[in-house]
Amino acid sequence: MNSFGVIVNGLKCPIIKNGDSITQVALTVVDEYVRNGMLSIDDRDVLCITESIVARAQGNYVTVNDMCQFLGQHEIKKNLVLYSPIMSRNRFSVILRGLARYAEDIEVVLHGAYDEQGNPNYGVNPFSGVDIQQYYQQIAQEEQCTLHFTAVDNTSAEEVSKQYDSNTCTFIDARCHPTTDKTIHTLAWVLSSPVQRADGSWSGSNEDYGVLGSNKSDDETLKLFPKGCFALCESIQALVEERYGKKIEVLVYGDGCFKDPVGGIWEFADPITCPGYTAGLVGTPNELKLKALVDTKYNELSGDALNEAISNEIKNKKANLVGSMESQGTTPRRYIDLLASLADLTSGSGDKGTPMVYIKNYFNNYSN
Numbered sequence: 290m291n292s293f294g295v296i297v298n299g300l301k302c303p304i305i306k307n308g309d310s311i312t313q314v315a316l317t318v319v320d321e322y323v324r325n326g327m328l329s330i331d332d333r334d335v336l337c338i339t340e341s342i343v344a345r346a347q348g349n350y351v352t353v354n355d356m357c358q359f360l361g362q363h364e365i366k367k368n369l370v371l372y373s374p375i376m377s378r379n380r381f382s383v384i385l386r387g388l389a390r391y392a393e394d395i396e397v398v399l400h401g402a403y404d405e406q407g408n409p410n411y412g413v414n415p416f417s418g419v420d421i422q423q424y425y426q427q428i429a430q431e432e433q434c435t436l437h438f439t440a441v442d443n444t445s446a447e448e449v450s451k452q453y454d455s456n457t458c459t460f461i462d463a464r465c466h467p468t469t470d471k472t473i474h475t476l477a478w479v480l481s482s483p484v485q486r487a488d489g490s491w492s493g494s495n496e497d498y499g500v501l502g503s504n505k506s507d508d509e510t511l512k513l514f515p516k517g518c519f520a521l522c523e524s525i526q527a528l529v530e531e532r533y534g535k536k537i538e539v540l541v542y543g544d545g546c547f548k549d550p551v552g553g554i555w556e557f558a559d560p561i562t563c564p565g566y567t568a569g570l571v572g573t574p575n576e577l578k579l580k581a582l583v584d585t586k587y588n589e590l591s592g593d594a595l596n597e598a599i600s601n602e603i604k605n606k607k608a609n610l611v612g613s614m615e616s617q618g619t620t621p622r623r624y625i626d627l628l629a630s631l632a633d634l635t636s637g638s639g640d641k642g643t644p645m646v647y648i649k650n651y652f653n654n655y656s657n
Contacts, residue, residue: 299643356387374463518565540566545633
């Protein structure tokens with residue numbers, strides 16, 4: 290054993306502010322680690338950058354009043370029906386404030402005992418210690434809007450929407466991963482285009498995701514999901530190759546979509562795991578199940594003979610193992626989803642200060 294397998298490095302970075310160049314920051318951070326002998330650059334290394342600092346650098350923010358203006362410009366009804374929003378202060382409280390400031394009455398339709406991410410729809414959230422229904426009621430009261438909750442079980446957004454008269458109210462699928470039915474409004478539509486403010490400035494926007502994937506900045510402001518991430522990843526890849534002669538892969542990651550086995554929270558409140566990545570990350574792993582080979586085909590071998598036999602199996606495996614018994618138990622998730630989970634678990638969402646993650650040897654295997 291003369292080499293490591295996968296190595297994951299959390300890279301400490303300067304605090305990112307509006308207007309910073311993520312491309313230059315990424316290159317500077319990598320240069321610093323290389324100069325200090327803490328990092329080497331090789332082909333197919335993966336540099337992962339959290340979406341949060343990309344959006345922050347882009348200054349992609351919107352205010353509660355921007356939401357009101359957007360809804361008014363599109364002549365949305367003053368009576369709103371929100372289907373199954375996430376019960377989260379960080380993810381939904383500012384969105385709700387914008388909707389409540391605009392509307393006169395809001396009905397929140399709760400789907401089951403838990404929201405899409407596993408937060409309880411009723412009572413005190415055991416993680417935050419907050420009764421989110423009461424918290425949402427307080428926001429609506431502050432905005433002089435009536436808010437009430439109703440409940441449905443095993444009823445889709447499409448079916449529920451048919452119960453409301455579009456002439457008197459506007460139905461919005463408020464889930465983080467909403468319906469694809471184009472006849473139903475979703476949060477991906479809200480601020481999918483910018484609005485011009487009274488002072489002549491323009492709001493932020495996201496034409497693909499609207500306020501989906503947004504995070505609370507303060508009580509009046511949202512940081513939106515970033516945009517233009519594919520071009521960003523390609524520019525960083527090109528600069529690293531120019532400087533080091535190595536072609537790394539780059540991705541911007543959001544939530545890693547893992548599920549906590551104790552709390553039951555599904556960490557996937559962003560609309561997608563990766564809003565941008567380089568072309569080399571397209572695809573899924575094509576792997577053999579080593580322990581199955583050791584227990585069956587090569588169960589009588591040991592030592593160097595076993596190592597050589599396994600290495601040869603890997604070197605000679607078929608280009609596509611889908612449906613093959615040799616690959617049973619190797620779940621073929623996309624590379625970008627696997628890497629987003631790995632990076633998100635490494636950087637966390639608190640005070641580690643490592644919004645960039647550098648991964649080595651991810652595409653290696655036992656034979657190399």
